[in-house]
Amino acid sequence: MSTIPWTEKYRPKTLKEVIDQKDIVQSLKNVVESRAIPHMLFVGPAGVGKTASAHALARDLYGGGYMSEGMFVEVNASDERGLQTVREKVKLFARSQAFGEVGFRIILLDESDQLTEDAQHALRRIMEQFSSNCRFILVANYSNKIIEPIQSRCAAFRFRLLPKKIVTKYLGEIAKKESLKASDAALETIYDLSNGDLRKCINALQAASSLSKSIDESVVYKVMGYVDRGEVQRMLELAASGEFLKAREVLRQMLYYDGVAGRDILDTIFRQIFRMKISDRRKMLLVDQLGEVDHRISEGASEEIQLSALLAKIPLTERAG
Amino acid sequence: MSAIWTEKYRPSKVKDVVGNKTAVEQFVKYMESWEKGKPSKKSALLYGQPGIGKTTTAIAYAGEHGYDLVEVNASDFRNAQRIKDIVGTGSQQSTLVGTRRRMILVDEVDGIAGREDAGGVAALSKAISETKVPIILVANDPWNKRLATLRQKSKTIPFRKVHHASLISYLRRICSAEGVNVSQDALQDIARDSSGDLRSAINDLQTVCEGRKNVGEEDLGALGYRDRPESVFDALNSVFHGEGLDEARRSAGKVDKDLKTFFAWIVDNAPRQLTRPRDLASAMEALARADVYMSRIYPNQRWVNLRYAVPLMTGGVALSRSETSRRFVRFMYPEKFAFMARARSHRTKKREVASKIASKSHCSSYVASKDILPFLRVVFQNDEKMARDLAEFFEFVKSDVEFLAK
Numbered sequence: 149m150s151t152i153p154w155t156e157k158y159r160p161k162t163l164k165e166v167i168d169q170k171d172i173v174q175s176l177k178n179v180v181e182s183r184a185i186p187h188m189l190f191v192g193p194a195g196v197g198k199t200a201s202a203h204a205l206a207r208d209l210y211g212g213g214y215m216s217e218g219m220f221v222e223v224n225a226s227d228e229r230g231l232q233t234v235r236e237k238v239k240l241f242a243r244s245q246a247f248g249e250v251g252f253r254i255i256l257l258d259e260s261d262q263l264t265e266d267a268q269h270a271l272r273r274i275m276e277q278f279s280s281n282c283r284f285i286l287v288a289n290y291s292n293k294i295i296e297p298i299q300s301r302c303a304a305f306r307f308r309l310l311p312k313k314i315v316t317k318y319l320g321e322i323a324k325k326e327s328l329k330a331s332d333a334a335l336e337t338i339y340d341l342s343n344g345d346l347r348k349c350i351n352a353l354q355a356a357s358s359l360s361k362s363i364d365e366s367v368v369y370k371v372m373g374y375v376d377r378g379e380v381q382r383m384l385e386l387a388a389s390g391e392f393l394k395a396r397e398v399l400r401q402m403l404y405y406d407g408v409a410g411r412d413i414l415d416t417i418f419r420q421i422f423r424m425k426i427s428d429r430r431k432m433l434l435v436d437q438l439g440e441v442d443h444r445i446s447e448g449a450s451e452e453i454q455l456s457a458l459l460a461k462i463p464l465t466e467r468a469g
Numbered sequence: 470m471s472a473i474w475t476e477k478y479r480p481s482k483v484k485d486v487v488g489n490k491t492a493v494e495q496f497v498k499y500m501e502s503w504e505k506g507k508p509s510k511k512s513a514l515l516y517g518q519p520g521i522g523k524t525t526t527a528i529a530y531a532g533e534h535g536y537d538l539v540e541v542n543a544s545d546f547r548n549a550q551r552i553k554d555i556v557g558t559g560s561q562q563s564t565l566v567g568t569r570r571r572m573i574l575v576d577e578v579d580g581i582a583g584r585e586d587a588g589g590v591a592a593l594s595k596a597i598s599e600t601k602v603p604i605i606l607v608a609n610d611p612w613n614k615r616l617a618t619l620r621q622k623s624k625t626i627p628f629r630k631v632h633h634a635s636l637i638s639y640l641r642r643i644c645s646a647e648g649v650n651v652s653q654d655a656l657q658d659i660a661r662d663s664s665g666d667l668r669s670a671i672n673d674l675q676t677v678c679e680g681r682k683n684v685g686e687e688d689l690g691a692l693g694y695r696d697r698p699e700s701v702f703d704a705l706n707s708v709f710h711g712e713g714l715d716e717a718r719r720s721a722g723k724v725d726k727d728l729k730t731f732f733a734w735i736v737d738n739a740p741r742q743l744t745r746p747r748d749l750a751s752a753m754e755a756l757a758r759a760d761v762y763m764s765r766i767y768p769n770q771r772w773v774n775l776r777y778a779v780p781l782m783t784g785g786v787a788l789s790r791s792e793t794s795r796r797f798v799r800f801m802y803p804e805k806f807a808f809m810a811r812a813r814s815h816r817t818k819k820r821e822v823a824s825k826i827a828s829k830s831h832c833s834s835y836v837a838s839k840d841i842l843p844f845l846r847v848v849f850q851n852d853e854k855m856a857r858d859l860a861e862f863f864e865f866v867k868s869d870v871e872f873l874a875k
Contacts, residue, residue, distance in 0.1 A: 151858035155830065155841075194840070199831050226833035227824075259833050347832075351844035358852030375843040392740045392749060400805065404812040407819055407838065444757070448764040452805075453736060457757035460740075460750040 154354045155347050158322055163204045166197050167346070168314050172305045176201065180208045183250065187275055187284045189299060191291045192307030195345030201307075202256045202285045209250060219246070220254045226262035234267045234274065242278040253282040260286040261293035268295045275301055309344045312336065318346075319353055323363070328353075330363040337368045379408075380416040384424070387459040395459045403452055410451030414442050417458075437461060474675040475668050478643055483529045486522045487639045487667055488631035493526055495626045500530055503603045510624040512597045512604040514578070516611035517628030520668030523607045526628075527574050536572040553592050571602045578608040578616065594618050630665025639667065640674055649678045654686040701726050701734055705800045707783075708735055709742045714784035721779045728775070732759065732782055737803035739786060748789045755785025818872050825863050842873075849873035 160166045163180070166173050179185050190198040206220040214220045221241050223233065238255060246253045257263070263271065272295070275284055286302060288294055316335040323330040330353070338356075342348035355371045356363045379402055386395035402408040421434050441454045480486050486493050496515065502508045515523040531538040581589040597604055597619070611620055611627075631639075637660050644651045655677070663670035677684050704724035708717045724731050736756055743749045759782035762774040823838035826845070830837060849856040849870065860870050 151855050152862045153830065153841075153859060156862075194836070203831070222831065224827070224833045226835055227827065258831065259836070262833075345840070348840050348844075351841055354855075355844040355847035358848040358855050371844070371847050375847065390746055392746075396740065400808055404809055405815055407816045409835075409839075412839065444761050444764075447761070448768065449757070449761045450764070453753075453760040454757050456736070457750075457753040460746070460753035463746045464750050 153351075154322060154326075155350045158350065160197070160200050160204045162208050163201065166201050166204055167318055168310050169197055169201070169307055172201070172307060175305070176205050177208075180205060183209075185209075185252070185254070185283050186303045187279070187301050188286070189291065189294065189302035189304045190285060190287045190307060191289070191304060193289060193309055193343075193345070195342075195347040195349070196307045196310050197346065198287045198307050199256070199258055202254075202287065205285075206254055206256075209254075210248070217248075218253070219248065219250070220256065222256045222258060224258045225267075226259040234263070234270045238271065239274055239278075242274050242282045244281070246281050252280070254285060255282055256285045256287065258287045259289075261288035261290050265295060268298055272297050272301070310346055312339050312344070315339050315344065315346060315349055319349055322350065322353060326357060328357055328361055328363060330356075331365070333365050334363045334368050337365050341368070341372045379406075380413060381420055383459070384417065384420055384462065387462040388424075390463045392460055392463075396456050399452065399455055399459065410445055410455065413451075413455065414438065414445070434462070474643060474647075475671045478646075478671065479525055480529055481532055483526060483533060486526050486529060488635045489522055489526075489628050492517075492626050492628045493522075495624075496526055496530065499624050499626070500534070500603065504534075508603065508624075510622060511600050512606055512619070512623040514606045514608060514611060514616075514620060514623035514625045515628060516608045516625065518630065518666060519609060520663075520666035520670075521628050521631055522667065523628050524574070524576055527572070527605045527607070531572045531574075534570075536570045538572055538574060540574045540576065553596070573600070573602060573604045574607070575604065576607045578606045578619065579610050579613050590615055590619065594622065597622050631667045632665070633660050636660040636663065636665070636667060636670055640670060643671065643674060644678075647678065649682055649684060651678065651684040652686060655684050655689055658686060658689055700724075701731065702800050704731065705734060705738060708786050709738070709790070711787050713787060714780065717783035717787035718780050721783050728779070729763070732756075732763070733803050733805060734800070735782055735786060737805055738800050741798055741801065743786075743790060745791060748791050752786045752789035755781050755789060759785065818868070822865070822869050822872055825865065825869065829863055846873050 163173050163177050190202065192198055203214075203220075206214040210217065210219045215222075223237060225233075238257075241253065241255060244253075257271075271284075275298070284302070286294065286298070291299060291304065316332065316339055319335045319338065320330065320332075323335075334356075335353075338349050338352045342352060352368065352371055352375075353363070355375075356367050359370060360367050379398055383395045383398040383402075386392075386398065399413075402413060403410065417438060418435070421431050421438070424431065424434075426434075437458055441458050444454050445451055483493060483497060492515070496513065499508070499513050515527065517523060528538065528540075530536075575593065578593075581593070593606075606619060606623060608616065610616075611625060637656050640651075640656050640659065644656075651674070656674075659670055659673045659677075663673065677688050681688065701724055704720035704726075707720035711717045711720070721728060721731060726734070739752050739756065740749055743752050759778045762778035762781065765774040766772055766778075819838060819842070820834065823834040823842055826837040826841050827834045830841060832841075845859065848859060850873075856870070856874070859865075863869075865873075
């Protein structure tokens with residue numbers, strides 16, 4: 149049998165198979181039962197089952213052909229953000245008459261916190277206008293990026309981070325089905341390094357299986373070493389030892405070659421600061437400077453130049469204090 | 470003072486117009502269509518930057534082919550009435566006179582469009598509709614919104630910069646006619662400084678030749694009224710080794726690169742020039758502040774921010790040096806440019822792969838490239854069989870697979 153990505157292979161088919169999130173799953177089951185489906189907002193961190201739950205709900209509601217029969221459509225707001233998508237694609241789908249016994253379609257707007265505010269206002273009108281025809285499920289990491297009027301039109305479901313116990317147990321089941329040997333410590337390490345993101349955990353497990361059928365911690369570290377080569381840390385260390393040119397080269401590599409978002413580099417630096425072997429006072433200083441860099445970048449300044457300026461300051465903060 | 474050279478050496482024959490062969494040919498054809506009685510459009514719009522022969526071409530043609538030239542300068546127009554008086558009347562009389570043909574030349578058409586009063590454009594437009602003689606319009610910027618109607622009614626003929634070589638050879642002809650000896654270097658400089666504007670080049674030439682028989686590059690100092698471009702290396706020298714704020718600041722205005730490019734040169738070279746960590750940190754912060762101001766320009770075209778950015782990116786760096794170093798470190802072509810070129814194809818490929826992954830994984834390309842693609846890399850580098858299966862699932866082509874296995 150040919151292999152498909154395990155995240156797809158083990159994607160829950162029905163609400164019953166959704167992991168954890170018990171309260172939410174129960175409410176969604178009730179909703180399917182009664183056919184009284186409101187517009188919904190699924191909020192929560194990455195890889196906790198938001199999109200998966202939406203698909204499972206649709207399958208429970210419409211049956212296996214939920215997508216092929218056109219009752220359910222998925223639009224990814226981060227790839228197709230903006231007014232144009234909402235106006236054209238979403239509106240077209242929303243206004244077309246639904247058939248079948250359920251009587252309305254479902255539009256899944258994934259990563260909808262990426263929609264511009266204009267697009268969200270356009271969406272809000274569409275939600276009202278075509279509510280007899282279709283329901284929206286908005287999926288987002290942060291509800292504060294969704295405008296109030298939309299939030300007030302939706303039933304909000306807050307997905308929580310999946311507990312370590314549940315995730316490692318689930319990973320263990322997958323390992324068994326895939327005839328792998330995986331130690332508990334290995335699975336816990338996967339969970340820790342993936343920040344509890346189940347999609348990442350499963351991808352890591354599958355990647356690990358390409359290295360060895362017997363997975364221990366060292367295999368996991370090897371996989372994660374491939375994935376995050378610790379470039380940010382390397383850059384910070386180079387900067388700290390006064391090798392500014394080399395540090396900038398690493399930065400440019402990440403920004404221009406690997407296409408890493410400046411946002412993600414900022415996040416990693418922020419986490420790294422607290423692990424650095426410098427005094428607490430110096431950590432505070434760096435936090436403050438990083439905050440300023442963050443602000444400038446968000447206002448449109450260049451990621452490379454602002455981060456470079458920060459790198460140039462690191463050896464000073466090392467010595468000072 | 471003797472005659473102004475730009476007038477003295479203005480060509481009287483169309484074939485003597487310097488450069489712009491295509492434009493001149495188009496213009497001649499257009500005029501011939503009038504002479505055959507069937508012009509496709511009743512007016513022609515000659516456009517392009519100043520001093521490249523638009524008006525000269527029209528005047529030369531009129532002279533050679535026996536036209537009475539009614540020349541009006543649109544900058545003088547105040548209102549519709551004046552246009553009617555001059556253009557309207559002139560354009561109707563041709564047939565009455567009969568013996569000599571008439572051409573109306575309206576110079577600096579953008580001059581009327583620039584005025585608040587749009588009546589002038591409307592009157593001109595009306596005159597074109599009714600004219601019985603060719604009306605030639607000359608403009609610098611044909612895309613001015615208020616010229617839209619005139620543009621539609623006219624045969625448009627673009628004039629381009631005069632090539633460097635043609636410029637120099639024409640300047641040299643003037644020199645020999647005037648009996649002055651001007652060095653090749655000086656001619657090069659004058660030509661380069663004119664950026665294709667023949668008229669300004671001739672004016673400059675006349676200025677430096679005034680009262681001299683021999684002119685070298687050093688005599689160009691007389692041309693104080695136009696800043697001479699400076700090589701990027703000289704400008705960087707002012708920034709990194711200059712006397713202070715004023716010298717550094719001026720370098721940005723003189724350098725023969727646009728400001729963004731010059732900025733990239735400074736940013737790239739700063740860490741090589743400033744080796745003391747404290748100096749470098751201070752310079753990089755000044756550059757970061759300059760970058761902030763640069764970024765404030767674009768959303769709303771607030772060019773005022775430029776005046777804050779320039780002193781920071783130049784003087785801010787100049788003042789960061791805590792001790793005068795006489796050690797010379799060569800300035801380098803920005804590594805960033807080479808880096809970007811190499812990175813471009815890599816990133817394009819990565820985007821393609823990420824978008825294929827996204828379409829099969831219920832997520833965005835961003836999430837795919839961040840949270841899925843790196844794991845696929847591990848698989849593609851370590852397990853050929855699984856890689857083959859996954860490649861089939863994601864519908865990867867050979868180059869995608871190579872990208873992931875690399």
